[in-house]
Structure formats: structure tokens, C-alpha cells
Amino acid sequence: MCKHFDAPDARADGVEAAFGYCDLKKLESEASSFRDDARHSCGSALKKMQALLEKLEHGAYNLSRMRESATNRYKGFQIPMSWMLETGIVSQIKLASVKLAMKYMKRVSAELETVGGGAEEEELIVQGVRFAFRVHQFAGGFDVETMRAFQELRDKARSCHAQSQSQQQQKLACSRSTPC
Template identity: 55%
Template sequence: MKLERQVTSFVDDPNLPCEAALKKMYKLLEKVENSVYALLRTRDMAVSRYREFGIPTTWLLDSGVVGKIKLSSVQLARKYMKRVASELDTVSGPEKEPNREFLVLQGVRFAFPCSSVCWRL
């Protein structure tokens, strides 16, 4: 829940250089990925044992904490893509074309793990 709050409360500082802001968001996504995969391993092993002892398992389902993490990763992807789009607006001219392509590629590389997190849960 702490990680979910950290992701949902993340604010992109427009004064921060683009590269630094994108790195910050990517590090946050890595934290989300690691936590989600750890939670998946735990969920698979623990659900049957929890039910056996009468411990609630709804927080492990997609409607609980896992669902909130999914939503927060999508919100983070949206912020990332907004930052990339705003940077693309400022980069213009034929000499800047490689930079534009690189930014688009970074956006796709970021969005793919976000979608992966959502679909694996």
C-alpha cells in the first residue's frame, strides 16, 4: 500500500530536465514490477494456506491491493507519456529527428512493462 501511495502521489516536476524526470519514473516502475512479481509468488503459495486458516484473501485479489497497484502503474505510464509528449513538442528541426525517435522509443519501452504488470496479475 505504501508503494501504491508513492506511485499515485508522484508528481512530475516540469522544472526537472526530461532525462532526470524519466529516470525517476522508470525507477519507480522497477519498484512496482519487483513488488508485483513478489506479491504474485506470495499470492500463489499463500492463498490456499490462508483460506485453510480462515485468513481473508481478498486483499490479494485484483480487486484489492493488486488492483490498486495496477491502476497506479497505468497512471505512472500516463505521466511518463505526457512528459515524453511535451518534450517532443519542444524538440523540432531535422537535426533533432534522432532525439525525437529516441524519445518515442523510450515511451514505448516504458509503456510495455506497465502493460505487462497489468496483464500478469
């Protein structure tokens, strides 16, 4: 690729563009191919997904900073830059984050089936909703499948809340009357 550029600055910019694209493509591929292994603990799986989302966010942010400073130089040296636009690799990164959010919420929903309620259940719900919100803000929305996973999480949260309230009412009624 570098042999196509005569000027050292053009070569440096060409290499910068190539490495930037490759790094982002690798990151997008890592996120797209992420598989949640049920054999790993929920906490471990959620941490991996959070770390991956942070890498996606940083990659998109760094690209936007690079795009601002590199646009004129790249145009001057006729270095392709369509991949740097919001419709290029950034849209693929955002889609990968949405798919990651779906996996995250499904994992939280599955874990809610196994926890016994209380603070752990509440913390899981809060984690799931925070992650979903963060991805929604980053990606600009959800696809249909991810929205369905969010609604499933919301329904489970409501069910857990209703169950918790019912248990509290039973305890209250029990303490007011004869020993249970």
C-alpha cells in the same frame, strides 16, 4: 493483531500478511501520488518513473509468488486474504501504473516540443512507446485518459517523422541543384 492467534505459526503468518499488505499499499500510494515536476530534467523524471514502474512490477510479482505459497496457510489460520487477489491491491497497483504511463507519455510529448529533432527526438519517442507498451502489458490495457496521451504521443511521432522526411527531401533537392 498477533494476540488473536494462539499458535506461533499463525502469528508469523499474520505479521507476514500485515507487512506484505502495508508494503504494497505504500508502494501503490507512492505511485498514485507521483507528481512530475517540470523543473527536473526530462531524463531524471523519466528515470524516476521507470524505477517506480519496476517497483510496482516487482511488488505484483512478489505478491503472486507469496499468494501461491501462503493461500492454504492463511485460510487455515483465517487470515484475511482478499487483498491478495487480482481484484485487491494488485488492481490498484495496475491502475497506478496506468496513471504513471500517462504522466510519462505526457512528459515525453512535452519534451518533443523542445528538442530540435534528430536522434534525440527519435530516442524520446522510442522510450515513450516502450514504456507505454510495458505498462499496457503489465496492467492489461489503458484507461481512456491514458489512451488519449498515447494517441497524442503517436501523433507527435508521426508529425516529427513527416517533418524529418521533409527536411531530408529539401537537403536532397538542394544538393542536386544550385548551392542553397
